[in-house]
Amino acid sequence: MEHKLSIYNTLSRKKELFTPLHEPKVGMYVCGPTVYGDPHLGHARPAITFDILFRYLNYLGYKVRYVRNITDVGHLENDADEGEDKIAKKARLDQIEPMEVVQYYVNRYHSAMDALNVLPPSIEPHASGHIMEQIEFTQRILDAGYAYESEGSVYFDVVKYNKDYKYGKLSGRNIEEMLETTRTLDGQSEKRRSVDFALWKKASPEHIMRWQAPWSMGFPGWHMECSAMGTKYLGDEFDIHGGGMDLMFPHHECEIAQSCAALGKDSVRYWMHNNMITIGGQKMGKSLGNFITLEQFFTGQHSLLSKPFSPMTIRFFILQAHYRSTVDFSSEALEASEKGLERLMEGYARLQKLTPSAQSTVDVTGLKASCGAAMNDDLNTPIVISHLFDALRNINLVYDGKAAIAEKDLSELKEVFKLFMIDLLGLKDEVNSAEGTEAYQKAIDLLLNIRLEAKKNKDWATSDRIRNELTAMGFEIKDTKDGFEWRLS
RNA sequence: GGUACUUUGGCCGAGUGGUUAGGCACCGGUCUGCAAAACCGUCUACGGCGGUUCGAAUCCGCCAAGUACCUCCA
Numbered sequence: 161m162e163h164k165l166s167i168y169n170t171l172s173r174k175k176e177l178f179t180p181l182h183e184p185k186v187g188m189y190v191c192g193p194t195v196y197g198d199p200h201l202g203h204a205r206p207a208i209t210f211d212i213l214f215r216y217l218n219y220l221g222y223k224v225r226y227v228r229n230i231t232d233v234g235h236l237e238n239d240a241d242e243g244e245d246k247i248a249k250k251a252r253l254d255q256i257e258p259m260e261v262v263q264y265y266v267n268r269y270h271s272a273m274d275a276l277n278v279l280p281p282s283i284e285p286h287a288s289g290h291i292m293e294q295i296e297f298t299q300r301i302l303d304a305g306y307a308y309e310s311e312g313s314v315y316f317d318v319v320k321y322n323k324d325y326k327y328g329k330l331s332g333r334n335i336e337e338m339l340e341t342t343r344t345l346d347g348q349s350e351k352r353r354s355v356d357f358a359l360w361k362k363a364s365p366e367h368i369m370r371w372q373a374p375w376s377m378g379f380p381g382w383h384m385e386c387s388a389m390g391t392k393y394l395g396d397e398f399d400i401h402g403g404g405m406d407l408m409f410p411h412h413e414c415e416i417a418q419s420c421a422a423l424g425k426d427s428v429r430y431w432m433h434n435n436m437i438t439i440g441g442q443k444m445g446k447s448l449g450n451f452i453t454l455e456q457f458f459t460g461q462h463s464l465l466s467k468p469f470s471p472m473t474i475r476f477f478i479l480q481a482h483y484r485s486t487v488d489f490s491s492e493a494l495e496a497s498e499k500g501l502e503r504l505m506e507g508y509a510r511l512q513k514l515t516p517s518a519q520s521t522v523d524v525t526g527l528k529a530s531c532g533a534a535m536n537d538d539l540n541t542p543i544v545i546s547h548l549f550d551a552l553r554n555i556n557l558v559y560d561g562k563a564a565i566a567e568k569d570l571s572e573l574k575e576v577f578k579l580f581m582i583d584l585l586g587l588k589d590e591v592n593s594a595e596g597t598e599a600y601q602k603a604i605d606l607l608l609n610i611r612l613e614a615k616k617n618k619d620w621a622t623s624d625r626i627r628n629e630l631t632a633m634g635f636e637i638k639d640t641k642d643g644f645e646w647r648l649s
Numbered sequence: 650g651g652u653a654c655u656u657u658g659g660c661c662g663a664g665u666g667g668u669u670a671g672g673c674a675c676c677g678g679u680c681u682g683c684a685a686a687a688c689c690g691u692c693u694a695c696g697g698c699g700g701u702u703c704g705a706a707u708c709c710g711c712c713a714a715g716u717a718c719c720u721c722c723a
Contacts, residue, residue: 191723202723209723237721246721331718337651338719382721404723434723435654441715446722480672481662486655486716493661496673503672506686542663546671556687560680620682627684638686645686 163220164536167213167400168484170408170431171330175538180399181429186222187398188214189390189428191407192284194231195265196246199272200451201437201474201489202404202444208475208586209434209483210402211278212539215584227393228281230269232262233288233369234361234380245379248369258369262288272454275471277586283393287385290392291371294380297388297422298359298373306421310350312362312376316417318355325420327355330431331409357414359384383414391419391427401428405435406445434483439464441488452489466491469498472590476501479541479585500549505589507552508577510559517564522554524569524576531580544580551576561641604630608637608644 166175180186190210193203210228217224237243251258273280287294298314301307306321307314318327322335338355362376363369370377380388390398396419403412412431419427436443444451452462460468469477477497481487527547534543551573557563565573581587607626614622627637630646638645 193723194721200723204723206723235721243721332652333719334652406718406722409718410720436717436723438716443717443722447720448722451722477661485662488661490661492673496661498673500672503686540663542671546663549671553688560687562688615682618682624683631685636685639681639684640686641680 187394188400191403198453226281293388300422314360387418516567520566
C-alpha cells in the first residue's frame, strides 16, 4: 500500500509510519461503551475519531476489520474489584433484567452513532457473549504462572509479571512507586497486593450476572473482555487498539499485561488514544456528573445549551480539533461550528451547480495533496477542514461570477469535496431542501415568483411581506442575481 | 504526594525555528430597493522570567496557572 500515514503511538510517544502486520489486512480494536447509561458527548469522541481512521484506512485500500466492543458485564463501580456491577445495579434499580438494560442502551447508542454518521464496526462483540473465551484466557494466564486463585477469584500477579515483563510501559507508571504510594491492605483482602487486579471474580449471593467457571460461579474482570475478544477476532497480534485517554490506565495497561502473560507478547502494535472533552476546563464525565447526553444536544434540552445542535454540528465540532487535544465544549463554540459547517455545506451544494469556463482564474492546485498530507499527519482533521474553507472561497467567487473555473479544476474541486468532506470526514447535508412534496415546493416557488414580480414593479411592500412572513415560518430566502433560492432551515 | 500534559488574538482551535492556519464574532467596504447571502479589507496572538540562536510563540531552564491519571469514567 503506497501511502505515508503516520499515527501517534502512545507506546512510543511519537508518530510512526503505519505499516500493518498482514497487508492488505488491518485489524483494529476500539473500546466501546459500557451500556448502563445514555451516550454522551464523551462517547462521541472516540467513536468519531476512530470512524475517521476506519474510513481513511479503507480509502487507502486496506481491508479493515474493525472491532468495537460492548461492555455489558464485569465493569464494577468504585474500586475495580469491590463495587457493584454497573449493569446489574441499573437493572436492580429499574427492576428489569440486566439484558434489558443492555439492550435498551445499546439501541440508544446505535441510534446516536447513526445520527453522527459513525459507520458501524465490522464486529461488535458483547462481553457477556464471550465468557468462555475470557475463562480460557484467564486459564492461560494461570497456566503461565502470572495469576493466582484466591477464594474462588483469580487475580493477576503484577509483581511477578513485572519481573519478567515491564508493567506500566504504556502509561509510564513505575510499579515500585505504585507499591509505595498505595495504602497497605486491610488484611482481609483476597489480593496479595493492591496493584493486582481481578481476572475472575467469585459472585456474591446477590450478584445476578454469573457464570460457571473452574474457580467459582462468578464473572470476568473488566480488563479481560478486551484481551479475549480482541485476540479472538483479530489474532494474537494485531495492528491498532484505540480508546479514550482515560482508559490508558489501568484498563489498557492491564490488557497489555494480560496479553503478554498469556501469549508471551503484546497483542497490539499501535496504541491510539483520543483526548477528553472538557466543559469549563474540566473533563466531561459520568463520575463528575457534568456530562451532556447526545440526545440533549440534539434536542437542546440542557441548561448549558442555548439551542439544539444537530448531530453533524457535533461531529464537525469534534473534527475541528485534533483528536489528541482536549476540546472544550461551550454553547458558543458549538454555534461557531454550526455556522461554519452550514457555510461549507452550502458551498458543496453550490459546487454542484457551477459551470466551467475555458480557463481558471482561481488556483486549486495541490488541494487534494494538501488534504491528503493533513490526513497522513496523524489524522489532522482541523487542517483538512481549513483547506476546505480555502477552497470554499474559490467556489463562492465562481458562484458569484467574480472568478472563473476550468473544467479540470472544477472536477478536482468536486472530487476533493466528495472525498474529504463527505466520504472521509463523514459530513453530510442535514438541511433537506427537497423536503416535502413537489406540489409544496412549487407552491413556495410560486410565492417567490410573485415576490420577484413585485420587486420588478418596485412594490416593496408586497415583496417584503412575502419574504418576512416566509422567514418567520422558518424559511431562509436568498436573492440571487437572476432569481432566488430558498430552503427550510 | 507521584506521573504526565496543557497555557495561542474577543471566543473555539491548528501549526512551524525565519513565511496569513482555519472557523465564529466584531468593525469598515463592495453588492442589494432594503436585507440576507457572497466577496474584499481591518483586528494579527502565542502565560511570566531567563538562556541557546543571526533569528523563538516554536529548543532549553526556572516560575506561575490549569488539567488529566494514580478509584469507575470515552
